Amino acid sequence: MDMCDTNDDGTVDCDEGKAAAEWVKNNLATMTWEQVEEAWTAWKDGWKGPTDGECTETTAAQECEEGEDCGCDWESKAEEWFRGAQEWAKNATDEDWAGAWDKAVEVWDHVDTSDNGKVELEEATGAAEKHGLPAEAAEFLHEMMDTNDDGTVDGEEGKAAAMWLKDNLATITWEEVRTHWGAWKMGWKGPGSECEGGDERPTREEVKDWVKGAHAHLKGMIEEGRAHGMTTDDMAGWVMDHVDTDDSGAICLDEGSALGEHFGLSRDDVAIIGELMDADGSGDVCQDEVADAIEAIEDADEADLDWIVDHYMTESAPEEETTAAQQKHSREDVEDWVKGAHKHLKGMIEEGRADGMTTEDMADWVMGHVDTNKSGDICLEEGKALGEEFGLDEEDVKILGGLMDTDGSGKVEHSEVVKAIETIEGATDDCLGKLVDHYMEETTPEATQ
16 A cells, blocks of 8 residues: 555555556566565655656656656646546535545644644645645645635634535636635635634725736636627626526626625625616616626726725725714814813812812812712712803713713712822823723713713
């Protein structure tokens, strides 16, 4: 078994078996046992063996390292493997997929040499080279699966990739495999959408990379169509035939979303793109609008692509909720009021200090004037009465009361007034800026109700 397994993948395939049989036929009658023991070590190193100099994965990797042209292009080999896997997937049952998953787990455990539950790039390339596979192939697959870009592939990313393969392997094209992973990396869809970072909104640079890649891909398809004599209308008709599944004469959002899934686009993403194409605002995209889009893709320059990126970033941005404070005041107005109030209160404190009052004395004075029911604390109604003297409404008093109510009791006690006085005395511009931020962003604390 070890002698025949010349690419060290743990299995002997048909080609290896045939080569071994042919070699045995030619040599068994004359070769000594000592020669067998010595020769198979050489085969295993890729120097010679049952393949008799044919280009195998092992010899290809070693010869290419030495700069020799062995004729084994890893991408063409990968395409061959992909097509073989795709043929299997077309007829695979759930039981077949379960068996494939068990095998994948075994491979994972074998590659994860650090036994930390993650596959590092070095582990992936090391395993590839050990089994005669090009490091570039391992790097490509590792990069494709590492959707949160942390340099490792964890179990969740592995599961997501496996699920994606089960759903798509039978129908996706090799060209899509080679070009599609850029969209997965954006976290919109693919073998990482369920992993950490997968749901995060893409950055502008990521969107720009995707738009450029998509434009180059689509423009290449259009140029190929032109080379075959297709007009713009011919191409638009082809798109309608393949996407307008209900033959209504227009592409609706559901039909666009079905196509978008193949490009890693969410329904929201498709809606944004559809809006760009829907020139008459009907809500659907007709054949004439598809034709216009084809011509726009052909003519698009860098500025046009940047505009699309900007449009996407604006349209896909989550709507920001405004607080009651933001609806009433601008930040500048609040900033001016806080600075003025701080100056006024600090002046009162300094005046009290000049009269020999301690912080406790001042807190007593505040409680004596504001705690009108003599309960020992200041409630919302009492705070509102004071707030009116400073032009504050109920919402403002609730927010400020929430800042002073450090124990969350819903009322402001004597000790909390003491702390507020000390804070006012020591407040810096940075501190006041944070107070403004808090006011603008805060909703009414339940504790102050």
